[in-house]
C-alpha cells in the first residue's frame with residue numbers, strides 16, 4: 565500500500581515502488597469497472613437505461629476514466645504528503661507551517677529562536693525581578709533590533725554597494741509621512757527575485773533536521789556552499805511538486821493588477837525600452853529580448869517580475885537595476901518610516917545601540933550550535949578550510 569513507508573529513510577526505490585503501486589491501483593480500478601460493465605450487459609443484469617448508457621461509447625469508459633483520474637489525483641496528493649511528512653509526527657515549533665517550507669529556513673529560524681532564549685535566560689540572571697512575560701518581550705525587542713541592524717549584511721549582496729551607498733548608508737531621521745508597509749510591487753514582484761535562487765529539495769521535511777543530525781550540518785552547508793546562480797534556469801523554472809513558481813509569481817502580479825515592466829522602470833527613473841534594440845541593450849542579451857518581444861509584443865506588457873529577474877545584475881548584487889531600486893527604496897522606507905526602527909530616538913539607549921552594533925550572525929551561530937569556527941561574514945561565501953574564524957575570536961554581545 566502506498567501510504568505506508570518504513571521508518572528508515574525514504575530511498576528512491578521506495579518512491580518509485582509507491583508510484584508504480586499507485587499507477588497499478590488506478591489501472592486495476594479502470595479495468596475492473598470496465599469489465600464489470602461489460603459483464604453486467606452480458607448477464608442482462610443492467611436495466612434498459614444502463615444498456616443504453618453502457619453502449620453509448622465512449623461515455624461509459626470516459627466516466628470510469630474520470631473516476632480513475634480523480635482517484636489518481638487524490639492518491640498522488642496523499643503520496644506526496646506521505647513522502648514529505650512522516651505520519652503522526654508533527655514537527656512545528658513556530659506556529660506557522662511556512663517555517664517548514666524548507667530545512668534551511670527551519671534551521672535559521674531555530675538558530676534565532678535559540679538566540680532569543682539565550683538572551684531571555686541571560687536577562688533572567690541579571691534582572692531576576694522581571695517576570696516571564698517581560699523577559700520574553702525584552703528578548704524579543706533585542707532580536708527585533710538585531711534583525712534591523714544586520715539586514716544590511718544581506719542586502720549588500722542583493723542590491724550591491726552602489727544602492728547601499730545611495731539609499732541605505734547613514735540613518736538620517738524618521739519621516740513621519742512615510743509608511744514602512746510593503747507595497748504591492750515589492751511583495752508580488754521585486755522581493756520574489758530569490759525564487760530563482762534555491763534548489764528544489766527538502767520541502768516540508770522538518771523531520772530531516774531531527775533525524776539527520778540537527779541544524780548544525782545545514783548551517784555549515786549554508787555558509788560553506790555557494791548560493792545557486794539565479795540565471796541558469798530562467799525560462800525553465802518549474803518545481804517538482806507541479807508548482808511553477810515563476811508562473812505563479814506572474815499570475816499573482818496580474819491578479820494584483822501590477823502595472824507592466826516599463827511603468828516600473830519609469831518609477832525608478834530608468835530608461836523605458838521601446839523596441840528590440842533598446843530592450844536588447846537593457847537586457848544585455850539580444851536573444852532574450854527577441855523572445856520577450858515575441859511573447860509580449862511590447863516591453864510595456866512584460867510582467868514586472870519576469871522583466872526584473874531577466875535584467876543583468878548590478879555591480880556586486882544579485883538583481884538588476886529595476887529590482888535593486890525597488891528593494892532599496894522599500895528598505896529605506898522600512899528604516900525611515902518606522903517609529904520603532906532601532907536607530908530612531910527613544911527606542912534603545914545609546915549603550916544598547918552600541919551593543920547591537922556588535923552583534924553578528926557568526927556570533928549567534930557560535931553561541932547556539934556546536935559549531936566552533938565560522939566565516940566572520942556568513943553571507944559572503946567562503947569555502948570550508950579557507951581560514952574560518954574561531955568562535956573564541958568573535959566578539960560576544
Ligand code: HEM
Nearest residue numbers: 665666750751752754755756757758759762809812813816
Ligand atoms: C525554498 C524557497 C522558497 C519557496 C519554495 C517559495 C515559495 C513561495 C510561494 C509558493 C509563495 C506564494 C506565491 C503566491 O501564491 O503568490 C511565495 C511568496 C513570496 N516569496 Fe517565496 N519562496 C521561497 C523563498 C523565498 C525567498 C528566499 C524570498 C526572498 C528573499 C522569497 C520571497 C517571497 C515573497 C516576498 C513572497 C510574497 C509574500 C507575500 O506577498 O506575502 N521567497 N514564495
